[in-house]
Amino acid sequence: GDSVTQMEGPVTLSEEAFLTINCTYTATGYPSLFWYVQYPGEGLQLLLKATKADDKGSNKGFEATYRKETTSFHLEKGSVQVSDSAVYFCALRDDKIIFGKGTRLHILP
Amino acid sequence: EAQVTQNPRYLITVTGKKLTVTCSQNMNHEYMSWYRQDPGLGLRQIYYSMNVEVTDKGDVPEGYKVSRKEKRNFPLILESPSPNQTSLYFCASSPGQASSYEQYFGPGTRLTVT
Numbered sequence: 001g002d003s004v005t006q007m008e009g010p011v012t013l014s015e016e017a018f019l020t021i022n023c024t025y026t027a028t029g030y031p032s033l034f035w036y037v038q039y040p041g042e043g044l045q046l047l048l049k050a051t052k053a054d055d056k057g058s059n060k061g062f063e064a065t066y067r068k069e070t071t072s073f074h075l076e077k078g079s080v081q082v083s084d085s086a087v088y089f090c091a092l093r094d095d096k097i098i099f100g101k102g103t104r105l106h107i108l109p
Numbered sequence: 110e111a112q113v114t115q116n117p118r119y120l121i122t123v124t125g126k127k128l129t130v131t132c133s134q135n136m137n138h139e140y141m142s143w144y145r146q147d148p149g150l151g152l153r154q155i156y157y158s159m160n161v162e163v164t165d166k167g168d169v170p171e172g173y174k175v176s177r178k179e180k181r182n183f184p185l186i187l188e189s190p191s192p193n194q195t196s197l198y199f200c201a202s203s204p205g206q207a208s209s210y211e212q213y214f215g216p217g218t219r220l221t222v223t
Contacts, residue, residue, distance in 0.1 A: 032208040043113075043199055043214035044152075051209045089151065093208045097142070101151035 002027045006090045006100035013080055014108050021075040021103050023064075023090035031094035033057075033066050033073040038087040038102070047075075047088070082107045111136045113215035115200050121221045122190055130185045130218050132200030140203045140210070141183040142167065143175065145196040146217075152199070158183055159206050190222045 007022040025033065032051040036044040048057030053068035062077045073090060085107045090100040113134045122128055134141065142157035144167075154167030158177040172194055174186040183202075187194060198218045203210040 030208075034211060036214075043216045044201075044212075045214065046211040049209075049211055093210070097154060097157075097212070099144075099152040101149065 002031070002092060002094060002096060002098050004090050004092055004098050004100040006088075006103055008101070009087075009104040010106055011103060012106040012108065015082055016079045017107075019075070019077040019080045019084075019105070021088055021090075021105070023073045023075065023100060025071050025073065025090075025092050025098075027071075027092055027094055029094045031092040033064070034091040034093065035062070035064055035073070035075050036089045036091060036099075038089065040086070044089060080105075080107050082109050111213070113200055113202055113213050115198075115215035115218050117218060118216065119219050121223065123223055124191055125189050128187050128190060128220075130187075130198060130200075130220070132183045132185065132215060133181050134183075134200075134202040134213070135181065136202060136204070136213065137180065138202035138213070139180070139205045141177065142201050142212070143173070143183070143185045144199045144201065145169065145194075146199060147196050155185070155198075190220075192222050194220065195222050196220060 003026045034049045035047040037047045038044045048059040050057040050066035056065045064075045087102045089102045116131045143155040144152040153169045156175040158164045200215040201212040203212045
């Protein structure tokens with residue numbers, strides 16, 4: 001069946017560092033891919049998405065490219081801020097909706 | 110404001126005492142679902158509904174019931190809660206079931222069953 005695997009956390013970085021959170025997927029169809037972010041005490045909210053191969057989603061300085069050849073959707077940001085501290089979830093949606101286990105990100109000032 | 114609301118936000122109860130967590134959305138969305146979030150396990154889907162009177166099991170439906178009598182509401186019912194249902198619960202909605210639609214999440218309900 002479909003699945004999503006993302007790097008385990010926590011990930012701790014200093015402010016202004018470069019961020020990569022890896023996400024790979026397996027799917028039998030042609031899913032859309034999503035990154036959601038969960039700030040402390042809140043529900044998940046959409047960060048970015050891509051609906052077909054080679055699409056790039058971007059928002060708030062974050063980017064991710066839908067790579068069908070490597071079945072990946074890695075999240076990147078060039079310069080993180082303390083306010084980016086949160087839990088990040090990679091997800092796919094096809095016939096089903098599948099979430100990764102989440103990656104907790106800590107940014108130190 | 111477009112939103113998904115859940116009530117209560119926090120609930121402590123005892124084993125076996127029936128409870129209902131309400132979920133409502135004001136976006137006229139067709140698709141709604143319930144998830145539980147547990148440490149190390151991420152989000153797991155409990156039940157989903159593609160439209161009024163249409164519900165189906167997700168990955169972890171045991172011990173839960175749902176109903177969808179109106180488009181905006183999708184309550185989660187625990188007929189006889191047990192301690193292993195202690196978790197953080199999220200309701201979510203999306204315009205439809207197409208894969209391109211993102212989900213809109215409620216703020217969560219933290220349930221403790223003693």
